Each structure stands twice: as structure tokens, then as C-alpha cells.
Amino acid sequence: MPRANPLAARFERAFDTDIRSRFFRGLAFDGPDGDPGWFGPGSAVWYVHSHLPTVILGLVAAAYIEGLDPSISWMAHDHSRLVERADGVPTGAIDEEGAKVRLGHSLSFFLGTAYGSTATAERLARTVRAMHHTIKGTRPDGLPYDADDPEWLRWNYATVVWGLATAHERYHRRPLRGAGLDRYYGEFTRVGEALGGTDLPATKAEVAACLESYLPRLAVSPIKAFSTGPNLRGNGVPPWRPGSEFMDWAARDMLPEWARKLAMYRPPNPVTLRARRSALWLAVNGLHEATGPLPEYRQAEARVAGGTTEPVASTAPAAPDAVLSRAEVEAVPNALV
Template sequence: MYLPHQIVGQLLNQRFDHDVRRHFFRGMEFAAPIGDPGWFGPGSAVWHVHSHMQSLIFGLQCAAFLERLDPSIYWMGIHHSRLVKPETKDDPMPVLDPKGLAARLGHSVAFFIGTAYGSTETAERLALAVRSMHHTIKGTRPDGARYDADDPEWLRWNYATVVWGIATAHALYHPNPLRGKKIDRYYGEFVRVGHALGGTDLPATKAETLDCLKSYLPKLAVTYGAAMATGPNLPMPQSALNWAVRDTMPSWAMGLIQHSNPNPIERAARRALVWSIINGIGVASGPVPEFEQAKARVKGGVDPALAPHTMPTYQPGTDPVRTRSELEDAFA
């Protein structure tokens, strides 16, 4: 007989399989080749951090909130993704498209699971897909400022928001979080992903990441998207999760959106509520299948012939030039 949490877990996994894995994990290999550690491998901080799907997904939401404080990134998303309804992409008040939001999250989850646990070939393919899409993202904001997703400054900001969001969510909501110098291992390892996407001069510790993020403050602003995401009228549990996203931001970023935390006792209680939501879902869902497949792939040890190829091989400027439609066909 199944227990209630097992039934819930089955339903959650079936929904995730139908909505995410079926659409966004296609072509990704986790079980082979035997002995291939991928980009990270057993014992890595990345394997540990990404093994808790729920805190990883929450961390990606934290990163997205912080990221769009850069007006150029906000308009890149509006103009070049399916986040908003097409007919409103040039509107100062664009209308969100729920299907587009779900697709964006699905692609993000697939990328950060695939680069963590996939074979080396899978990780390289995913990085090529994202880089190739970035090469097509160039345009002009409504205020006349130009943007380019291949700009090293943009890549550095984007990278810093992602690693900060995931690592901070992990520290707060993973059931067995890395602490102190151990979390710096994650920052140091994750740089591989940033380099594979074309980033340069990337921060490699928590302190460096905080300094990097703060250095962008003169360029940041409260965009329409950020303002709409700070409203107090969301129903539970969305309102608790919305508060928790803002709670992960550096103090200067909280000030930018006029977010103020409650007293320490209430803050701890709110975090405990969010912890119970995130980890309740995690317990019901069970282990991440891709993590289990990766562990089995290298159970007998890492193949020395494969290990040297785990570092990203991308050299900036070497990607073929392709149109957006060609890319959507190639990486669908």
C-alpha cells in the first residue's frame, strides 16, 4: 500500500515528466558512456548542490529576479523570448505568457541538470545551444540603448546572478547544505559553466561574486518586471515564496526594490515555512533520476581516457553563425 506522501510524489513526478522531461530533456544522455564523469563528476560540489531539484529550481527563480534589475537583460527577455505575449513585446507594460514562462523554466532546469549530470557530450551540446541563442540576441531598448547578449559585461552579470541565486537558495533550503569554505568549492567549480557560455573574468568565490554583483549597481534600475514581481497581494503559498526570493538578495539589492525584512524571529519563521514547502516537495518526489543515472555511470570509477575531456572546450568566436529559426530546429 502506498503512503500519502508516496502518492503525492508519484503525481509530482508524473507531472514533471510530462511537462518538463518530455519536452526539454530530449537528446540528453546521463547513463553513458560508462566512466565519463561529465563536467564535474562524483565528489564535486556541483553534484551535491544540484541533487536537490526543488532548491535548484527555487535558486533559478532567485537568479531571474536579481538578473532583471539590469534594464538591458529585462528587454532582452521581452524582445527575444516567449516570456510575454508577442503582441505586447514592444509595450512598456508587456503581458506575461504563462506558457512562455513555463518553457523558460523548463529550458533552464534542463540546462543546469544536463551540465551537472550529463555526459561530456551532453554538456557541450547544451552549452553550444545556449551560446548560439545568445549570438542572436542583439537589439535596442525602448530608451534607445543597444544591447548584445555576447557583451562580456552582460555575460559576467548574468553569470554572477545565476551562481549567487543557486548557491544562496542551496544554503537556505537544501536539507544538507554546504557551509563555509565548502560552498566556495561550488562557486569555483561552477565557473566552468560560465566559461563554456563565453564568460570571462568571472568571480570564483562567494565574496568575489558579491563584489561583482555590487559593482553593477550604477547600471541597475527597478524595471517594470521587477516592480510587478514585488507586489504584496499574491495568495499563499506564492506570497511566501515571492518573499523568500527577495530574501535571498544582497542587502543593497533589497534596498533598490525597497524590500525590508521583518525582525529576526519572524524572518526565521518565514524561512522555516518556505523550507517545509520546498523540502516537503523534495521528500515526496524522491531522488533526482538524472543524478542516480550519473552515479551509476561512474560507479566503477572514472575512465582516465574520458576524464581529460571534461573541461569545456569552447573558444570565443568559434561558433558557426546560425539564424534563430535554424537554432530552434537544431536544438528542438
């Protein structure tokens, strides 16, 4: 039985303690009966997001390419808990606890919008939009940034769906390909629309073209350079955790060719490259096979076992959001900060 695997049992205990108990509170996966949520059984999103290790890997890759936009780097520097602060002043280091919190909230969002009830998915989206409304400022070079900017929302959306789909395509044991993978890209636009995105790319080719179209505004800023490549050597982060040298390599190895050049990524020799990719493939699939589907996935399956109601017609915001302060947003359960 899968649950007899000691590594799987350890992973599940850690996930329950560090993630589920802290960031899944208040999320409904087991009801109401028949509610398909945003996607429902048989969807490509249900299939892709059911493989938790590749979802985590995809989010790491998405965060990497997203940060090639200097404005994103400054948004994180000025507003995110990812950055360590002393008396409110950024030190230039990564806040380890803040990184764990960000990963936990990201997982609750992408699993909650995939498998949660319609009301759960909508609440998560409202919380993220509320936080975006608070993220505005000016870079040191005088350029303003605004997390509600449609161009930023499109870039952010494209990086996330690219990361999740690319990790799935490369490291899932039985990945969707071709039309099946394009179905995932098309379905996932519902998440981007719910966060306020418009004119979103809906296929693998469209997402690739969208990402490359942003190249003139991208750069490896000092903030980005600090947290990648040789600067991570000897940082003591275990290889399987985000922020480690190995996970940094895995993210850069998935980048499009133009992004590899921007990040000055040079792959190792073919033998080493094959060995690293094979080791990662075996690790993520071994862990997934040992743990099996998450309880939230099984709860969602049970919720729709007797049939489903019609899904909501649109996830785009129907009315302007209430304006909340950052403190008010952080007081909301599962606030993604």
C-alpha cells in the same frame, strides 16, 4: 518507502509530464560508461544540484536579481517567450506557457550540464551560445544591448551561481558551507566559461563583490516593477510556482542588502519572517526527502560506478560558433528560448 508519498508521486508525475518528456529528450545521462561529464562524482556541483527544490528556488532568485539590469529586462521584453504577445506585439503581461517553457529549458540545462555526459553538456552549451548570438537590440533610451557582451555574460553568470548557491545555503537540509561552498562556486565557473564568460568570480566573496560592482548600472525598470511586490497580489498563481507572490517574496528575501534597498524590499516582522522561512524550508526538504534523487542523478551514478575517465580540460569554446538565425536555433532540440 519514499515513492509511497502521494505528494511525491504527484510531483514526479507532473515533472515527468511537464518537464522531462518535453525538455530532456536527447540528453544522455546513462552513458557512455566512465564518462564523468563536466564535474563527476564527489563534486560539489553533483551535491548541490541533486536537491531539485532548492535548484528551482535558486533559479527564481537568480532571475529576480538578473532582471535588475534594465538591459536584461529589455532583452526579455524584446526576445523572450516570457512576454505575452498579441500579433507579435508585447502586451506587458507574462505568458504563462512561455514561463513554463523557460523553466523547463533551464532545468534541462542545469541538470544536463551537471549530470549529463560530456557530449550532452557541450551540446547544451552550444545551443545557449547560439541563442545568445541572436539577442541584440536597442533599449528605448537608445542604449544598445548584446547578449554576447563580456560584461553581460559576467553579470548573468554571477546572478545564476549566486542564486543557486544562496538557495542551497539557506534552504538545503545539509548545506555546504565555508570552503565546501566555495568549492561549488569554483567548480561552477566551468558552466560560465562554456557560455563564453571570462574573468569569472570563483568564490562566494568574489561573486558578492562582482554583483555589487554592477550597482551603478542597475535599476528597477517599469518592466521589473510590473512583475514584483504588490503588483503580484491576487494574480492567481499558486504559491509554489514561479511568478507567485510567495515565490517573489522568497527571491527578494534572499537578495543582498543593497539589492533589497534597490527593490524597496522591507521584510515582515521577525515572527512572520521566521514562520515564512521555516515553512519554505520544511516544504522544499520534505519534497526532496519524499521524492529522492532524480532518475538522471541515479543514471549518472551508475554511469561512473566502475570508475571515470579524465574530464575535459576546459569547457571554454575552442572555436567561433556558426551563426544561426533564431528560427534555426529554435529548431535545435532543447533550444533554450
